[in-house]
Amino acid sequence: MTKLDGSDADRDHSGHIRESSDGPVDDPQATAVERESLTFGREGIRAGFLTCLPVALGVGGYGVAFGMLARQAGLSVAEATLMSATVIAGAAQIVVVELWTEPLPVAAIVLTTLAINLRYSLMGAALGPWFERLSPRQSYGSLLVMADENWALTMRELKSGSGRGAFLLGSGIAIWCCWVGATIIGATAGGVIGDPAQYGIDFVLAAVFVALAVELWDGRPTLVPWLVALVTAIAAVTFVPGRWYILLGGLAAATVEVIRYDQ
Amino acid sequence: MISDGALALDPLVVGVILAMTVVTVLTKVGGFWLLRRIEISERLEAGLSVLPGAIVIAILGPELAAGGPAEWGAAGVVVLVMWRTENILLALCGGIGAVVLFRALG
Numbered sequence: 001m002t003k004l005d006g007s008d009a010d011r012d013h014s015g016h017i018r019e020s021s022d023g024p025v026d027d028p029q030a031t032a033v034e035r036e037s038l039t040f041g042r043e044g045i046r047a048g049f050l051t052c053l054p055v056a057l058g059v060g061g062y063g064v065a066f067g068m069l070a071r072q073a074g075l076s077v078a079e080a081t082l083m084s085a086t087v088i089a090g091a092a093q094i095v096v097v098e099l100w101t102e103p104l105p106v107a108a109i110v111l112t113t114l115a116i117n118l119r120y121s122l123m124g125a126a127l128g129p130w131f132e133r134l135s136p137r138q139s140y141g142s143l144l145v146m147a148d149e150n151w152a153l154t155m156r157e158l159k160s161g162s163g164r165g166a167f168l169l170g171s172g173i174a175i176w177c178c179w180v181g182a183t184i185i186g187a188t189a190g191g192v193i194g195d196p197a198q199y200g201i202d203f204v205l206a207a208v209f210v211a212l213a214v215e216l217w218d219g220r221p222t223l224v225p226w227l228v229a230l231v232t233a234i235a236a237v238t239f240v241p242g243r244w245y246i247l248l249g250g251l252a253a254a255t256v257e258v259i260r261y262d263q
Numbered sequence: 264m265i266s267d268g269a270l271a272l273d274p275l276v277v278g279v280i281l282a283m284t285v286v287t288v289l290t291k292v293g294g295f296w297l298l299r300r301i302e303i304s305e306r307l308e309a310g311l312s313v314l315p316g317a318i319v320i321a322i323l324g325p326e327l328a329a330g331g332p333a334e335w336g337a338a339g340v341v342v343l344v345m346w347r348t349e350n351i352l353l354a355l356c357g358g359i360g361a362v363v364l365f366r367a368l369g
Contacts, residue, residue: 076271109283119315120291132299140292188269206323209319209323211345249320250314261310
Protein backbone atom coordinates (compact mmCIF):
# COMPACT_ATOMS: atom_id res chain seq x y z
CA MET A 1 0.00 0.00 0.00
CA THR A 2 2.78 2.42 0.81
CA LYS A 3 4.54 1.77 -2.47
CA LEU A 4 2.90 4.69 -4.23
CA ASP A 5 5.18 6.88 -2.18
CA GLY A 6 8.75 6.05 -3.10
CA SER A 7 10.46 7.58 -0.07
CA ASP A 8 8.26 5.73 2.39
CA ALA A 9 8.57 2.48 0.53
CA ASP A 10 12.31 2.54 1.20
CA ARG A 11 11.89 2.84 4.94
CA ASP A 12 9.01 0.45 5.20
CA HIS A 13 10.16 -2.51 3.14
CA SER A 14 7.62 -4.97 4.52
CA GLY A 15 4.76 -2.88 3.17
CA HIS A 16 2.86 -2.19 6.38
CA ILE A 17 -0.20 -0.03 6.19
CA ARG A 18 0.69 1.82 9.35
CA GLU A 19 4.08 2.91 10.55
CA SER A 20 4.10 1.19 13.88
CA SER A 21 7.81 1.03 14.66
CA ASP A 22 7.67 4.01 17.01
CA GLY A 23 6.09 2.19 19.91
CA PRO A 24 3.62 -0.42 21.06
CA VAL A 25 0.82 -0.90 18.57
CA ASP A 26 -1.81 -0.46 21.27
CA ASP A 27 -0.56 3.00 22.16
CA PRO A 28 -1.72 5.40 19.45
CA GLN A 29 -0.15 8.38 21.25
CA ALA A 30 3.27 7.01 20.39
CA THR A 31 2.87 7.03 16.61
CA ALA A 32 4.49 9.83 14.67
CA VAL A 33 1.29 10.87 12.92
CA GLU A 34 -0.35 11.82 16.21
CA ARG A 35 1.98 14.75 16.71
CA GLU A 36 1.06 16.82 13.64
CA SER A 37 -2.11 18.87 13.68
CA LEU A 38 -4.89 17.88 11.31
CA THR A 39 -7.29 20.38 9.79
CA PHE A 40 -10.54 19.91 7.91
CA GLY A 41 -11.55 22.93 5.92
CA ARG A 42 -12.07 24.73 2.67
CA GLU A 43 -8.34 25.06 2.00
CA GLY A 44 -7.83 21.29 2.18
CA ILE A 45 -10.81 20.64 -0.11
CA ARG A 46 -9.43 23.17 -2.59
CA ALA A 47 -5.91 21.68 -2.50
CA GLY A 48 -7.30 18.17 -2.97
CA PHE A 49 -9.53 19.24 -5.84
CA LEU A 50 -6.77 21.07 -7.73
CA THR A 51 -4.10 18.41 -7.17
CA CYS A 52 -6.45 15.69 -8.33
CA LEU A 53 -7.89 17.52 -11.34
CA PRO A 54 -5.33 16.27 -13.93
CA VAL A 55 -5.76 12.72 -12.61
CA ALA A 56 -9.54 13.14 -12.59
CA LEU A 57 -9.43 14.13 -16.27
CA GLY A 58 -7.63 10.82 -16.88
CA VAL A 59 -10.38 9.05 -14.96
CA GLY A 60 -12.78 10.87 -17.29
CA GLY A 61 -11.33 8.94 -20.23
CA TYR A 62 -12.24 5.81 -18.38
CA GLY A 63 -15.73 7.23 -17.65
CA VAL A 64 -16.36 7.80 -21.35
CA ALA A 65 -15.48 4.16 -21.91
CA PHE A 66 -17.83 3.06 -19.12
CA GLY A 67 -20.66 5.13 -20.58
CA MET A 68 -20.20 3.56 -24.02
CA LEU A 69 -19.97 0.01 -22.65
CA ALA A 70 -23.02 0.59 -20.43
CA ARG A 71 -25.07 1.90 -23.35
CA GLN A 72 -24.12 -1.09 -25.46
CA ALA A 73 -25.06 -3.42 -22.61
CA GLY A 74 -28.57 -1.95 -22.71
CA LEU A 75 -28.51 0.66 -19.94
CA SER A 76 -30.06 4.03 -20.70
CA VAL A 77 -28.05 7.26 -20.36
CA ALA A 78 -29.99 8.00 -17.14
CA GLU A 79 -29.26 4.55 -15.67
CA ALA A 80 -25.54 4.69 -16.53
CA THR A 81 -25.32 8.18 -15.02
CA LEU A 82 -27.17 7.12 -11.87
CA MET A 83 -24.74 4.22 -11.43
CA SER A 84 -21.69 6.47 -11.80
CA ALA A 85 -23.11 9.08 -9.44
CA THR A 86 -23.94 6.66 -6.62
CA VAL A 87 -21.58 3.68 -6.94
CA ILE A 88 -18.43 5.69 -7.92
CA ALA A 89 -16.26 2.60 -8.47
CA GLY A 90 -14.83 2.46 -11.98
CA ALA A 91 -13.43 -1.05 -12.14
CA ALA A 92 -16.52 -2.65 -10.60
CA GLN A 93 -18.87 -0.71 -12.87
CA ILE A 94 -16.99 -1.68 -16.03
CA VAL A 95 -16.84 -5.36 -15.03
CA VAL A 96 -20.53 -5.34 -14.06
CA VAL A 97 -21.76 -4.02 -17.41
CA GLU A 98 -19.96 -6.96 -19.00
CA LEU A 99 -22.23 -9.22 -16.92
CA TRP A 100 -25.32 -7.21 -17.94
CA THR A 101 -27.62 -9.64 -19.82
CA GLU A 102 -31.36 -10.31 -19.81
CA PRO A 103 -32.55 -11.52 -17.34
CA LEU A 104 -30.25 -9.57 -15.02
CA PRO A 105 -27.94 -11.84 -12.96
CA VAL A 106 -28.60 -9.77 -9.83
CA ALA A 107 -26.67 -11.94 -7.34
CA ALA A 108 -23.60 -12.16 -9.60
CA ILE A 109 -23.66 -8.39 -10.16
CA VAL A 110 -23.86 -7.52 -6.46
CA LEU A 111 -21.30 -10.14 -5.36
CA THR A 112 -18.86 -9.09 -8.10
CA THR A 113 -19.23 -5.48 -6.98
CA LEU A 114 -18.43 -6.58 -3.43
CA ALA A 115 -15.44 -8.68 -4.52
CA ILE A 116 -13.87 -5.94 -6.63
CA ASN A 117 -14.56 -3.20 -4.08
CA LEU A 118 -13.36 -5.13 -1.04
CA ARG A 119 -10.01 -3.43 -1.54
CA TYR A 120 -11.62 -0.14 -0.48
CA SER A 121 -11.89 -1.53 3.07
CA LEU A 122 -8.11 -1.89 3.19
CA MET A 123 -7.56 1.50 1.64
CA GLY A 124 -9.96 3.12 4.11
CA ALA A 125 -8.25 1.32 6.98
CA ALA A 126 -4.90 2.68 5.78
CA LEU A 127 -6.24 6.21 6.27
CA GLY A 128 -7.08 5.30 9.89
CA PRO A 129 -4.11 6.95 11.66
CA TRP A 130 -5.27 10.34 10.33
CA PHE A 131 -9.03 9.88 9.96
CA GLU A 132 -9.42 8.70 13.56
CA ARG A 133 -8.86 12.32 14.55
CA LEU A 134 -11.65 13.71 12.36
CA SER A 135 -15.32 13.79 13.37
CA PRO A 136 -17.37 10.79 12.16
CA ARG A 137 -19.22 13.03 9.72
CA GLN A 138 -15.95 14.28 8.21
CA SER A 139 -14.25 10.89 8.00
CA TYR A 140 -17.18 8.77 6.80
CA GLY A 141 -18.37 11.52 4.46
CA SER A 142 -14.92 11.73 2.86
CA LEU A 143 -14.71 7.95 2.49
CA LEU A 144 -17.85 7.95 0.32
CA VAL A 145 -15.94 9.67 -2.51
CA MET A 146 -12.82 7.52 -2.14
CA ALA A 147 -11.52 5.97 -5.37
CA ASP A 148 -8.14 4.37 -6.18
CA GLU A 149 -6.64 7.52 -7.62
CA ASN A 150 -7.59 10.04 -4.95
CA TRP A 151 -6.79 7.54 -2.19
CA ALA A 152 -3.23 7.27 -3.52
CA LEU A 153 -2.89 11.06 -3.74
CA THR A 154 -4.31 11.47 -0.23
CA MET A 155 -1.94 8.90 1.30
CA ARG A 156 0.97 10.79 -0.24
CA GLU A 157 -0.40 14.12 0.98
CA LEU A 158 -1.03 12.98 4.57
CA LYS A 159 2.30 11.18 4.84
CA SER A 160 4.05 14.40 3.79
CA GLY A 161 2.67 15.86 7.03
CA SER A 162 0.58 18.63 5.48
CA GLY A 163 -2.26 17.86 7.90
CA ARG A 164 -4.95 18.49 5.30
CA GLY A 165 -7.72 16.21 6.55
CA ALA A 166 -10.14 17.34 3.83
CA PHE A 167 -7.80 16.35 0.98
CA LEU A 168 -9.65 13.08 0.29
CA LEU A 169 -12.97 14.92 0.08
CA GLY A 170 -11.63 17.61 -2.29
CA SER A 171 -9.88 15.14 -4.56
CA GLY A 172 -12.96 12.90 -4.46
CA ILE A 173 -15.18 15.77 -5.61
CA ALA A 174 -12.85 16.27 -8.60
CA ILE A 175 -13.09 12.54 -9.42
CA TRP A 176 -16.89 12.52 -9.00
CA CYS A 177 -17.44 15.50 -11.34
CA CYS A 178 -15.23 14.06 -14.08
CA TRP A 179 -16.54 10.51 -13.63
CA VAL A 180 -20.22 11.50 -13.84
CA GLY A 181 -19.68 14.06 -16.62
CA ALA A 182 -17.66 11.59 -18.69
CA THR A 183 -20.29 8.88 -18.20
CA ILE A 184 -22.96 11.19 -19.68
CA ILE A 185 -20.70 11.95 -22.66
CA GLY A 186 -19.81 8.29 -23.20
CA ALA A 187 -23.36 7.00 -22.82
CA THR A 188 -24.70 9.63 -25.20
CA ALA A 189 -21.99 8.91 -27.78
CA GLY A 190 -22.28 5.16 -27.16
CA GLY A 191 -25.69 5.10 -28.78
CA VAL A 192 -24.10 6.53 -31.94
CA ILE A 193 -20.79 4.65 -32.25
CA GLY A 194 -20.97 1.13 -33.65
CA ASP A 195 -18.17 -1.30 -32.87
CA PRO A 196 -16.02 -0.22 -29.87
CA ALA A 197 -13.11 -2.45 -30.95
CA GLN A 198 -12.66 -0.25 -34.02
CA TYR A 199 -11.54 2.63 -31.78
CA GLY A 200 -9.70 0.51 -29.24
CA ILE A 201 -12.35 1.33 -26.60
CA ASP A 202 -12.49 -2.34 -25.59
CA PHE A 203 -8.82 -2.07 -24.57
CA VAL A 204 -9.41 0.81 -22.13
CA LEU A 205 -10.09 -1.50 -19.16
CA ALA A 206 -6.88 -3.47 -19.72
CA ALA A 207 -4.88 -0.27 -20.30
CA VAL A 208 -6.12 1.28 -17.07
CA PHE A 209 -5.22 -1.82 -15.08
CA VAL A 210 -1.76 -2.02 -16.67
CA ALA A 211 -1.16 1.60 -15.67
CA LEU A 212 -2.45 0.91 -12.13
CA ALA A 213 -0.15 -2.11 -11.88
CA VAL A 214 2.87 0.03 -12.81
CA GLU A 215 1.91 2.46 -10.03
CA LEU A 216 1.38 -0.31 -7.49
CA TRP A 217 4.64 -2.13 -8.33
CA ASP A 218 6.96 -1.99 -5.32
CA GLY A 219 9.95 -3.93 -6.59
CA ARG A 220 11.03 -7.38 -5.35
CA PRO A 221 8.55 -7.70 -2.40
CA THR A 222 5.67 -7.43 -4.90
CA LEU A 223 6.94 -10.20 -7.18
CA VAL A 224 5.82 -13.32 -5.24
CA PRO A 225 2.27 -12.15 -4.35
CA TRP A 226 1.68 -10.94 -7.90
CA LEU A 227 2.87 -14.22 -9.42
CA VAL A 228 0.57 -16.11 -7.03
CA ALA A 229 -2.35 -13.85 -8.02
CA LEU A 230 -1.58 -14.28 -11.73
CA VAL A 231 -1.29 -18.09 -11.66
CA THR A 232 -4.37 -18.47 -9.43
CA ALA A 233 -6.49 -16.16 -11.59
CA ILE A 234 -5.51 -17.85 -14.86
CA ALA A 235 -6.18 -21.31 -13.37
CA ALA A 236 -9.47 -20.18 -11.79
CA VAL A 237 -10.78 -18.52 -14.95
CA THR A 238 -10.71 -21.98 -16.58
CA PHE A 239 -12.27 -23.97 -13.74
CA VAL A 240 -14.49 -21.56 -11.78
CA PRO A 241 -17.59 -19.96 -13.32
CA GLY A 242 -18.25 -16.22 -13.31
CA ARG A 243 -15.84 -13.61 -12.04
CA TRP A 244 -14.71 -15.42 -8.91
CA TYR A 245 -11.16 -15.68 -10.28
CA ILE A 246 -10.63 -12.02 -9.33
CA LEU A 247 -11.35 -12.59 -5.64
CA LEU A 248 -9.56 -15.97 -5.62
CA GLY A 249 -6.39 -14.45 -7.11
CA GLY A 250 -6.36 -11.65 -4.56
CA LEU A 251 -7.04 -13.94 -1.59
CA ALA A 252 -4.37 -16.46 -2.67
CA ALA A 253 -1.78 -13.67 -2.83
CA ALA A 254 -2.79 -12.30 0.58
CA THR A 255 -2.69 -15.78 2.13
CA VAL A 256 0.80 -16.47 0.78
CA GLU A 257 1.95 -13.09 2.12
CA VAL A 258 0.57 -13.85 5.60
CA ILE A 259 2.33 -17.26 5.61
CA ARG A 260 5.73 -15.95 4.54
CA TYR A 261 5.58 -12.82 6.72
CA ASP A 262 8.47 -13.79 9.03
CA GLN A 263 10.97 -14.56 6.30
CA MET B 264 -35.56 -0.79 -21.65
CA ILE B 265 -33.40 0.25 -24.62
CA SER B 266 -36.37 1.33 -26.67
CA ASP B 267 -37.63 3.62 -23.90
CA GLY B 268 -34.93 6.12 -24.76
CA ALA B 269 -31.97 7.77 -23.10
CA LEU B 270 -33.81 8.91 -19.98
CA ALA B 271 -35.57 5.62 -19.19
CA LEU B 272 -35.22 4.30 -15.63
CA ASP B 273 -36.17 0.63 -15.31
CA PRO B 274 -37.24 -0.12 -11.69
CA LEU B 275 -35.24 -3.38 -11.59
CA VAL B 276 -32.13 -1.67 -12.95
CA VAL B 277 -32.47 1.14 -10.39
CA GLY B 278 -32.83 -1.51 -7.66
CA VAL B 279 -29.65 -3.30 -8.81
CA ILE B 280 -27.78 0.03 -8.92
CA LEU B 281 -28.94 0.81 -5.36
CA ALA B 282 -27.79 -2.63 -4.18
CA MET B 283 -24.39 -2.00 -5.81
CA THR B 284 -24.27 1.38 -4.06
CA VAL B 285 -25.02 -0.10 -0.62
CA VAL B 286 -22.37 -2.81 -1.04
CA THR B 287 -19.79 -0.29 -2.27
CA VAL B 288 -20.48 2.16 0.57
CA LEU B 289 -20.05 -0.70 3.05
CA THR B 290 -16.63 -1.54 1.57
CA LYS B 291 -15.57 2.12 1.56
CA VAL B 292 -16.44 2.85 5.19
CA GLY B 293 -16.22 -0.72 6.56
CA GLY B 294 -12.45 -1.05 6.81
CA PHE B 295 -12.03 2.23 8.69
CA TRP B 296 -15.01 1.41 10.94
CA LEU B 297 -13.54 -2.01 11.78
CA LEU B 298 -10.04 -0.64 12.37
CA ARG B 299 -11.36 1.62 15.14
CA ARG B 300 -12.74 -1.41 16.97
CA ILE B 301 -10.32 -4.28 16.49
CA GLU B 302 -6.57 -4.71 16.57
CA ILE B 303 -5.04 -5.99 13.32
CA SER B 304 -1.79 -7.94 13.62
CA GLU B 305 1.18 -6.85 11.51
CA ARG B 306 1.15 -10.24 9.85
CA LEU B 307 -2.46 -9.77 8.70
CA GLU B 308 -1.69 -6.20 7.67
CA ALA B 309 1.14 -7.43 5.45
CA GLY B 310 -1.27 -9.84 3.78
CA LEU B 311 -3.99 -7.20 3.32
CA SER B 312 -1.54 -4.68 1.90
CA VAL B 313 -0.81 -6.85 -1.16
CA LEU B 314 -4.53 -7.18 -2.02
CA PRO B 315 -5.02 -4.11 -4.27
CA GLY B 316 -2.06 -4.98 -6.52
CA ALA B 317 -2.95 -8.67 -6.50
CA ILE B 318 -6.55 -7.94 -7.53
CA VAL B 319 -5.32 -5.71 -10.37
CA ILE B 320 -3.11 -8.57 -11.57
CA ALA B 321 -5.91 -11.12 -11.15
CA ILE B 322 -8.16 -9.03 -13.42
CA LEU B 323 -5.40 -8.24 -15.89
CA GLY B 324 -3.87 -11.72 -16.29
CA PRO B 325 -6.86 -13.51 -17.83
CA GLU B 326 -7.82 -10.33 -19.73
CA LEU B 327 -4.43 -10.18 -21.48
CA ALA B 328 -4.18 -13.97 -21.83
CA ALA B 329 -7.43 -13.82 -23.84
CA GLY B 330 -5.92 -11.19 -26.15
CA GLY B 331 -3.27 -11.53 -28.84
CA PRO B 332 0.04 -9.92 -29.89
CA ALA B 333 -1.71 -6.56 -30.59
CA GLU B 334 -3.02 -6.35 -26.99
CA TRP B 335 0.28 -7.57 -25.50
CA GLY B 336 2.24 -5.01 -27.49
CA ALA B 337 -0.14 -2.23 -26.50
CA ALA B 338 0.10 -3.29 -22.83
CA GLY B 339 3.88 -2.96 -23.20
CA VAL B 340 3.40 0.58 -24.54
CA VAL B 341 1.26 1.46 -21.49
CA VAL B 342 3.96 0.11 -19.13
CA LEU B 343 6.68 2.05 -20.94
CA VAL B 344 4.80 5.38 -21.05
CA MET B 345 3.60 5.00 -17.46
CA TRP B 346 7.07 4.11 -16.20
CA ARG B 347 8.73 7.00 -18.03
CA THR B 348 6.14 9.77 -17.56
CA GLU B 349 3.93 8.61 -14.63
CA ASN B 350 1.09 10.29 -16.53
CA ILE B 351 -1.97 8.03 -16.66
CA LEU B 352 -3.74 10.02 -19.40
CA LEU B 353 -0.69 9.85 -21.66
CA ALA B 354 -0.29 6.13 -20.94
CA LEU B 355 -3.95 5.42 -21.77
CA CYS B 356 -3.82 7.39 -25.03
CA GLY B 357 -0.57 5.67 -25.98
CA GLY B 358 -2.02 2.24 -25.23
CA ILE B 359 -5.26 2.80 -27.13
CA GLY B 360 -3.42 4.33 -30.10
CA ALA B 361 -1.03 1.36 -30.08
CA VAL B 362 -3.80 -1.25 -29.97
CA VAL B 363 -5.61 0.37 -32.90
CA LEU B 364 -2.32 0.54 -34.85
CA PHE B 365 -1.22 -3.03 -34.01
CA ARG B 366 -4.66 -4.43 -34.90
CA ALA B 367 -4.55 -2.63 -38.24
CA LEU B 368 -1.08 -4.09 -38.91
CA GLY B 369 -2.01 -7.61 -37.77
